[in-house]
Amino acid sequence: MYLKNLIKEKIEKKFAEIFNTNPPDFAVEIPPQNFGDYSTNVAMVSARTLKTSPMSIAKKITESFKNDPNFKKVEVAGPGFINFELSPVLYADVIQSYFKNVEIPKVSPQKIQFEFVSANPTGPLTVGHGRQAIIGDILSRLNEAIGNKVTREYYFNDAGRQVKMLGHSTWIRYNELYGKHFEFGEDDYVATYLIEIAKEISDRYGDRYVDVWNDEVQSFFSSYSTSKIFQWIKSTLSKLNVQFDSYFSEQTLYASGLTNEALEILKNKGYIYEKDGSVWFAVSKVLPSEEDRVIIRKNGDPTYFFSDIAYMLNKYRRGFDRVYYIWGADHHGYIPRMEAASKALGIPDGFFNVILHQFVTLKSGEEIVRMSKRHGEFVTLEDLIDAVGVDATRYFFAMIDPDATLVFDVELAKSKRMDNPVYY
Structure with missing residues (x-):
């Protein structure tokens, strides 16, 4: 409305x-697609008074x-x-004039960390990760604006079982390039995006790993795959204008010995x-309503919970006043144990904080798009950005309260219709 009134005032002045x-x-209205940002009928409605043609x-x-x-x-267009x-220039002037008289409240500066996205490096970022990226980015920018010292952190699980499964899955795809076929395990990643990584390994190392599977090969394929996928993740976040x-x-956490130190602290306190x-953490001793949890399995593999305990200790020792974890709603039950x-x-009360957000449903026309990273049935966040543009992507993720489920209508975001909030 502000721009419309501004243009109308300029037309009135020029006309006079x-x-x-x-x-x-x-009238000054938003015209149909490909006819500019605004349009006016002033020439046609004044033709009779001026006794001159509208053109x-x-x-x-x-x-x-x-x-x-x-x-x-x-x-000039049409009649x-x-x-x-x-x-x-006009957009910049409007924004500057708006903020000129806005007073941003200042606070006693605190050292705050926002940890968000933190997707496992087992595949490209999905649309759901995009919502979390924008929530974290906006909250980080707002806290910086009011004077807090903000650290944006991405934590990636590169030491767990899923990474091993990723390495095995990539190895299977690699062998397929040489006519060797192995069965995917129940928890393997059948996704076709691993074929690209497998081809890259084949181009660089030839047939060195065909029919060869051992701990060293497992480690190589896991490391190579996660490194490549993390490059994709960083590239997508950069395209979305989200920086860490x-x-x-x-x-x-394991290399530094912090996991062992955290275990000793809890052990000495009787937890x-x-x-x-298996090794258990007595959650019920702290919160009687909660169940105790395994932190080290029978086979000696640590659980994600064990890593997260050590990670919490690491955050505290880095001197943050408060830390915020941004999680999807499916992590609600994880909050009490943390x-x-x-x-x-x-660690003092108030240090640990969680912001939950509901899921994203991707809609294209009347069709709901299914998303499953493990089976490769998903639209990547990068695909979405390429389809609708960075501004529309960021706006759609930000326009709905995190507590509400977001239906991201791709066709609507791409359109230039009045019911598209970005275009309007």
Whole structure:
């Protein structure tokens, strides 16, 4: 409405200068696609009063806007419509004038960390990750604006079972290139995006790993695959204008010995016990309503929960005043056990915070798009950005409260219709 009124005022002023009279009542509207940003019928409604053709009036008005830096293009169309295409100069002036009188409250600066996205490097980012990326980015920017010192961190699980399955799956795809066929395991990644990685390995290393499977090969394929996929992830986030200050690897928690240290702290406080060959954290000792949880399995493999306990300790020791984890709604049940871990480690109340968001449903026309990273049945976040543009993608993710499920209508986001909030 502000831009519409601004353009109308400019037209009224130009009209009065050219014809020495005020124009009759006229409209400034958003025209159909490919006809500029705004359009006016002033030439047609004033033709009878001026006793001049609409085209003649329109040409004179259009000529008067020739050197106006607020408009990229002003031209006559049809029987006498005048179409306006706005310039970046006008948009910048509008934004600056809006914020000129806005007072941003300042706070006593705190050192705050926002950890978000943190998708396992087992596949490209999905549409659901995009919502979390925008929520985290906006909250980080707002906290910086009010004076807090913000660290944006991406934590990736590169030490767990899923990474091993990814390596095995890529190895299977690699062998397929040489006519060797192995069965995918129940938890393997059947996704076709691994074929690209397998071809790259084949181009660089030839048939060195055909029919060869051992711990060394497992480690190589897992490492190569996660590294490649993480390149994709970083590229997509950059395209979305989301930047991180820190990328934190799960492996460093084990390499630094912090997992063992966290275990000793909990053990010395009486929160660790063994049962059925596994190592358990006594969550119920801290929160009686919660069940105890395994942190090291019978086979010696640590659980994600064990890593997350050590990661919490790492965050606290880095001197943050508060940390915010941004999680999908399916992690709701994970919050109490992390609260228990925080208390058991002796971390003050208020340090650990979680922001939950509901899921994203992707819609194209009348069809709901299914998403499953493990089976490769999903639209990547990069595909979505390429389809609708960065601005529309960011706007759609931000326009709905995180507590509400978001239906992302791809066709609507691409359209130039009044029911598209971006275009409108």
